[in-house]
Amino acid sequence: MSALANQSFAKMNGVGNEIVVVDLRAAPVDISAGEARAIAAGVPYDQLMVLYPPRVDGTAAFIRILNNDGSESGACGNGMRCVARQMFAASGETALTFETRAGLLNCWTGDAPETFTVDMGKPRLGWQEIPLAEEFRDTRAIELQIGPIDAPVLHTPSVVNMGNPHAIFWVEDVHAYDLGRFGPLLENHPIFPERANITLAQIASRDRIVIRTWERGAGLTKACGSAACATAVAAARLRRADRTVTIATPGGDLVIAWRESDDHVLMTGPAELEYESRFDPALFASVA
Numbered sequence: 001m002s003a004l005a006n007q008s009f010a011k012m013n014g015v016g017n018e019i020v021v022v023d024l025r026a027a028p029v030d031i032s033a034g035e036a037r038a039i040a041a042g043v044p045y046d047q048l049m050v051l052y053p054p055r056v057d058g059t060a061a062f063i064r065i066l067n068n069d070g071s072e073s074g075a076c077g078n079g080m081r082c083v084a085r086q087m088f089a090a091s092g093e094t095a096l097t098f099e100t101r102a103g104l105l106n107c108w109t110g111d112a113p114e115t116f117t118v119d120m121g122k123p124r125l126g127w128q129e130i131p132l133a134e135e136f137r138d139t140r141a142i143e144l145q146i147g148p149i150d151a152p153v154l155h156t157p158s159v160v161n162m163g164n165p166h167a168i169f170w171v172e173d174v175h176a177y178d179l180g181r182f183g184p185l186l187e188n189h190p191i192f193p194e195r196a197n198i199t200l201a202q203i204a205s206r207d208r209i210v211i212r213t214w215e216r217g218a219g220l221t222k223a224c225g226s227a228a229c230a231t232a233v234a235a236a237r238l239r240r241a242d243r244t245v246t247i248a249t250p251g252g253d254l255v256i257a258w259r260e261s262d263d264h265v266l267m268t269g270p271a272e273l274e275y276e277s278r279f280d281p282a283l284f285a286s287v288a
Contacts (some may be wrong), residue, residue: 009276012082013082013266014079016251017251019076022054035287036086048068055212065079067215068219075105075164077224081270094116102163107119115272120163130159133193139159156170160234164197164216169201198216209248211228222256252270
């Protein structure tokens with residue numbers, strides 16, 4: 001029997017990004033890829049945020065992030081806001097620091113009610129940091145296209161690492177493309193040795209960008225926080241938008257600020273608790 005049988009969890013969302021939060025700080029156990037997939041079959045989610053005892057002084061927890069296909073993610077901004085909401089409610093704190101594979105992330109309550117801010121750290125912009133399989137000196141636009149050579153459907157994306165690799169394709173209308181078809185092809189393109197999140201981005205104004213995202217390891221999502229951050233950074237690098245911008249996702253709006261003082265990217269948005277429950281032991285019956 002899986003150690004996760006009857007384990008309590010919180011089903012949450014951050015602007016539609018479906019999140020499950022599991023607190024294993026009191027009784028830490030590893031979660032296998034098979035168990036992560038089994039949970040997703042019974043409690044559908046985009047990301048599973050698993051809290052473990054802190055490993056670094058001054059942090060509230062070490063957080064492991066799993067996608068619904070069982071693969072691991074370095075960062076999830078929407079998931080971090082959900083974790084922060086739960087921990088703030090339990091502790092009465094208004095600011096906490098967490099450790100993730102992508103590094104230390106600071107979270108605090110936002111200025112508006114039920115909003116939370118995550119400091120996502122500095123964007124990584126070098127081709128080896130993203131990473132790419134070959135050298136591109138200017139990652140604001142790389143040579144990559146899908147479709148006929150003389151009339152590509154999508155082409156010349158910006159690439160950024162915001163804890164995860166991201167490719168942002170600039171389009172006139174994000175709804176004019178079958179992202180469910182192109183997303184898997186681009187996610188697994190050989191240029192991305194660690195796969196990539198694929199985003200379509202439409203500049204509405206200097207302070208508003210509309211996006212849709214195919215998320216690495218999760219598929220089409222209503223929102224991806226790190227994609228919103230990557231898009232804001234890419235747009236500012238191309239001088240298509242200001243350094244503080246609203247990113248409109250299918251699930252709602254996020255405010256992204258790429259701070260000039262220290263190069264950090266701040267993401268602010270809501271986090272919603274849908275319900276709390278326990279995992280049905282039957283979910284894990286077929287997991288080896």
